[in-house]
Amino acid sequence: MERIVCKHAHPPIVKEEIWDEVNKNREVRAEASAFFREKPALKTGVTMLKDLIYCNECGKKMTIRKDNKLKLFTIKKCEYVNDRGEKCSNAGVKLEHVERNVMLHLKKYRVKLKQTLESLNTQEDLITEEGHKDRLKRIEEEIKKVEEKKCHLIDLALTGIFTHAELKEKRQELMDNLAYLKEQHENLLTEVNNRKSEDMHEQLEGTLSKIKTIEESKNHPEELNQALKLIIKKVYYSRVLPKNIAVKSTRSEIRKNYPYELKIEFY
Numbered sequence: 331m332e333r334i335v336c337k338h339a340h341p342p343i344v345k346e347e348i349w350d351e352v353n354k355n356r357e358v359r360a361e362a363s364a365f366f367r368e369k370p371a372l373k374t375g376v377t378m379l380k381d382l383i384y385c386n387e388c389g390k391k392m393t394i395r396k397d398n399k400l401k402l403f404t405i406k407k408c409e410y411v412n413d414r415g416e417k418c419s420n421a422g423v424k425l426e427h428v429e430r431n432v433m434l435h436l437k438k439y440r441v442k443l444k445q446t447l448e449s450l451n452t453q454e455d456l457i458t459e460e461g462h463k464d465r466l467k468r469i470e471e472e473i474k475k476v477e478e479k480k481c482h483l484i485d486l487a488l489t490g491i492f493t494h495a496e497l498k499e500k501r502q503e504l505m506d507n508l509a510y511l512k513e514q515h516e517n518l519l520t521e522v523n524n525r526k527s528e529d530m531h532e533q534l535e536g537t538l539s540k541i542k543t544i545e546e547s548k549n550h551p552e553e554l555n556q557a558l559k560l561i562i563k564k565v566y567y568s569r570v571l572p573k574n575i576a577v578k579s580t581r582s583e584i585r586k587n588y589p590y591e592l593k594i595e596f597y
């Protein structure tokens with residue numbers, strides 16, 4: 331015989347703290363990381379990308395060096411040697427190219443963030459979050475009532491007033507109702523969680539204002555470096571010359587102009 335299990339399942343509660351926590355952590359992480367990766371740059375002075383460039387081939391941090399003869403900065407060829415004695419093949423490049431490129435990436439990133447912000451604004455005419463929460467609460471109360479009714483079915487069955495068929499029908503009715511309510515609850519919950527737009531709004535605005543600071547401190551490498559570290563986690567740099575080009579003289583134009591690739595990891 332089928333048993334009616336009497337359990338008051340508590341519907342999940344909306345955890346807005348989680349969202350706040352995650353975003354707070356992001357900021358803290360960026361700041362902590364900026365603090366820990368600081369290394370004195372006595373020889374080179376602070377450049378815009380100090381401590382930010384990583385080798386895309388082996389993952390090691392790349393060295394920025396001042397070339398006194400040429401009076402310019404370069405990203406040094408990666409010097410990592412793995413356990414099998416193989417040298418990393420990532421070649422160096424003049425730093426200024428990479429700096430310009432990072433700024434370009436940043437510009438694109440800013441445009442993307444602005445678009446996201448605008449699309450958020452168009453969603454704002456939806457019902458307020460408060461309204462959502464009230465509805466959630468009402469549905470939760472209804473679910474509780476239906477669950478209780480389900481439990482009382484056992485008492486009803488014991489009284490012997492209703493036939494088995496009638497009880498079965500009542501039970502089905504309650505089950506359908508419950509399924510409907512739970513679906514409603516689920517949908518609403520998804521909506522509420524998607525509607526964290528206000529927090530996202532704030533976060534996007536924050537990043538955008540940081541990018542603005544970066545663009546304004548163009549001529550102050552040290553400030554620029556600090557500001558960049560708040561939004562960029564790592565810049566992955568890759569410039570692996572094919573063998574036929576690597577054997578050419580360092581003065582070869584083809585070798586000198588061989589392109590590099592950047593991938594930027596933002597916070």
Ligand SMILES: [Zn+2]
Nearest residue numbers: 385388408418
């Ligand atoms: Zn490497």
